[in-house]
Amino acid sequence: MKIFLKTEDEIELMRKANQLVGNTLGEIAKHIKPGVTTLQLDKIAESYIRDNGAIPTFKNYPNPFGQPFPASICTSVNDVVVHGIPGNKTVLRDGDIISVDCGALLNGFNGDSCYTFCVGEVSAEVKLLLQTTKEALYLGIENAVAGKHIGDIGHAVQAHCESRGYGVVRELTGHGIGREMHEDPSVPNYGTSGSGVLLKAGMCIAIEPMITMGDRSLCMMPDRWTIKTCDGKPAAHFEHTVAIYRGKAEILSSFEEVERLERN
Template structure:
């Protein structure tokens, strides 16, 4: 395992890439409403990213099981946990939820973040799933400090989500990030405190709880990208890229603009 500690200059470049991801997610969020297709959202995201001098990292991302990813963002609706392919046949309707995962490459460094949006009014049950998943992300981030271990992050997320009876997906993890979108180490959303890689200042990782309303078991769709819940119940996905500092974690990505939209 090769873990690259980032310099201040590199973290600054990563912050810019991740701020762009946050702005892109907010731009997409402005257009999320019933009647819009996920392919329309993909076009909006790609144009926004390229207009800001960056490349959508997901576009043509290789897949060991099939063809390259055709979209610029992942659009995962309802029971699709992650990696949903944008499509003109997938039309959002009232009560849906959609996880939009976005990556940018700007000046040689990557940004990566995900947010699960409501389409119109959703049920209280689904709202609770989103709230708990989002809170679990911050509980994981609180543990991302020098001297702690990856298991501390995973344990904090797992314990919190399972206390509500939710499932924590095991087969998919967060990851290191920098010049490459996916670097070492993998960052699981489950684990035991004190176990796993020792965290050090300068590490940059993407923490991304993928939480199911019901059973944690998943299937791979025939397109070899989309991952769905086996029981058909909804799943939520929130992600921040962070830099580990001497006194804790700095969140490089941002939900601030999205949250302003939701409050408006």
Template sequence: MNIFLKTEDEIELMRDANLLVGKTLAEVGRHIRPGVTTLQLDRIAEAFIRDNGAVPTFKGFPNPYGSPFPGSICSSVNDVVVHGVPSDEVVLKDGDIVSVDCGALLQGFNGDSCYTFCVGEVSDDVKRLLRVTKESLYRGIEAAQAGHHVGDIGQTVQDYCQERGYGIVRELTGHGIGREMHEDPLVPNYGRRGSGTLLKAGMCIAIEPMVTMGSREIGILPDRWSIVTRDHRPAAHFEHTIAIRAGKADILSSFDEIEHLEGQNF
């Protein structure tokens, strides 16, 4: 395992990349409404990232089982947990949810963040899924301090969601991040306190709960990218990139502009 601790200067460069990702997600959010296709959202994201001097890191990302990823965002609708492929055939409808995962490379460092958006009027039970998933992310971040372990994050997220009746996807995890989009260590959303990699100041990781309304069992669609719930019930996904500190973690990405646009916090 190769874990690269970042200097303060490098953390600031990572903050720039992650704040750009947050602004990109907000720009995409401005266009999320019934009748819009996920391919339209993808084009908006790519143009915004490139106009701000960065490169969309998802585009062309290799797949050992199929073709490279074709989009600049992952757009995962309803029962698609993650890695949804943008398409002009996927038209958003009133009552849908769509998780938009985005990465950007700026000044040699990566940003990575995800937000699950409501499309029009969404049912109360789905809103609760989103609210609990996002809250579990922040609780996981609270556990992410130097001297703690990756398992402290995982158990915190797992307990919070499972106690409220939701499933935690096991096959997909958060990850280290820096000059590469995916670095060591893996950061599962389940685990046992005191286990796993020791967290040290200067580590940068992406924490990303992937939470299902029903069973945690997943499958993959024929596109060899889109991961779906086996029972086809909705799933939510929220992600922040953080820097580990001796005390409270430093959140490098931001939902502030998204939540301002929404006018409410889920």
């Protein structure tokens, strides 16, 4: 395992990349409504990222089978947990939820963030899943402090979500991030307090709870990218990139624009 501690100058470059990702999610948010295809959202994201001088990191990113991801964002609808491939046949409908995971490479450093959106009127039951997952993200971030351990982050996420009867995905985790999209260490959404890698100032990690309404079992689709819940129940996914310091982590990515649009 090789963990790269970032300098303040490097964290500043990561902040800019992550702010661009946050703004891209905000741009996507303007277009999420019934009747829109996930391919349309992908085109909007790619244009916005490239127009701002960055490269969409996900495009052509290889999976463990050597297959390049064909799009610029992951669009995971309803029971798709992660890695949904945008397409012109996937049309958003009233009552859907869609997780949009976005990455960008700007000036040599990566940004990475995900937000789960409601499409039209979503049931109260599903809204509670989203609310709980988002709360768990921030509880995890509260534990991303120099002197604590990776297990403290996972324990906070797991305890909050399982206390409400939700499933916590084990097979997919958060990760270190910097010059590479995925760096050490892995950041699971479950764990034991005080266990795992010691957190140090200058570490940058992506924390990303992936939470299921039902059983946590996952099924991979034939495209070898799309991962769904085996029971067909919805899943939510929220992600921030953070820089670890003593006392309190700094959130480098942003939901500010998305949440502003949601309030209006």
